[in-house]
Amino acid sequence: QVQLVESGGGLVQPGGSLRLSCAISGSILSFYAVNWYRQAPGKQRDLVASITDGGITNYVDSVKGRFTISRDNAKNTVYLQMNSLKPEDTAVYYCNAGAILGGRIFWGQGTQVTVSS
Numbered sequence: 155q156v157q158l159v160e161s162g163g164g165l166v167q168p169g170g171s172l173r174l175s176c177a178i179s180g181s182i183l184s185f186y187a188v189n190w191y192r193q194a195p196g197k198q199r200d201l202v203a204s205i206t207d208g209g210i211t212n213y214v215d216s217v218k219g220r221f222t223i224s225r226d227n228a229k230n231t232v233y234l235q236m237n238s239l240k241p242e243d244t245a246v247y248y249c250n251a252g253a254i255l256g257g258r259i260f261w262g263q264g265t266q267v268t269v270s271s
Contacts, residue, residue, distance in 0.1 A: 163265030174234040176249030185251040188232040192245035
């Protein structure tokens with residue numbers, strides 16, 4: 155059974171930083187991509203950042219230059235480093251992963267990020 159567990163969320167002031175972690179219960183190399191999404195109250199869930207099995211990264215325009223997605227294959231973990239946080243970054247952040255074999259998509263439970271003074 156594949157499980158994804160997010161951690162690292164919390165309350166920070168505008169301009170602050172957080173690092174989110176997504177721990178995967180299998181080899182990260184089993185997935186063609188790992189992604190971070192976020193969903194604010196009353197809003198749709200939107201893709202924030204992605205990293206492929208080949209290490210290619212992509213970001214939504216609103217976080218470019220502020221967020222960095224990375225992976226540690228030995229730890230089966232994907233990170234989202236978030237700097238210069240803004241109130242509009244407030245959301246529940248979810249990681250998901252697409253399996254190479256079978257094509258299934260897995261979601262974590264989410265971690266709350268609140269940016270407020």
